Amino acid sequence: MTDARGVCARSATDLSVNAPYVRGWAEAKHAADRLAEQLHTLDLDALFPQLKADVNVFGEGIVRLGTIRPATAQALATLIMTGLTNEVLRRAAAEDDPPTATS
Template sequence: MTDRRGVVAKRAEDLVPGVPYVRGWNRARRSAGTLADQLVLLGLDSDFPGLVADVNVLGDGLVQLGTVRPDAAEMLAKLIAAGLQAELQGTTADTPAV
């Protein structure tokens, strides 16, 4: 599993000495927990039953959303877009007029 920029490497199946897998997995676990908390508040936790922390062969943490229904993915995308829009409007409102 590799993205366009080569940032995400293949999942760690076999561990190699010297790679900080625990550090990466722990970071992913915290991030997955934060996301899970927000999904609970939104009532979407049951739509993401496969949400788990993982780590890749380089020791980078991964957060797997699991298989989700299209409407759950669409709702998550809309929530992200709404948050970005609100952040942008807040930044614009805080900028003094020239």
């Protein structure tokens, strides 16, 4: 599912023979459900009312966020950057800690 930027292809309105639509959609559904759970945990699920799984004409699963407000996009970017920063810090701390010897 790629456009010129490698992002999205048209939706699967014209189905193609031999494309693994069910597998692609199932992968997208799993990812959309995980995202919905996390958004719910953060009490942000109402900001993404159009979140859903879909599939393109090549059978690739896609997750649609729907139309969102600029503030919502900025909040999502901040959450992603916060998560990445925490992960980097966690890994750096793990590398700095010497392994403990057990007898």
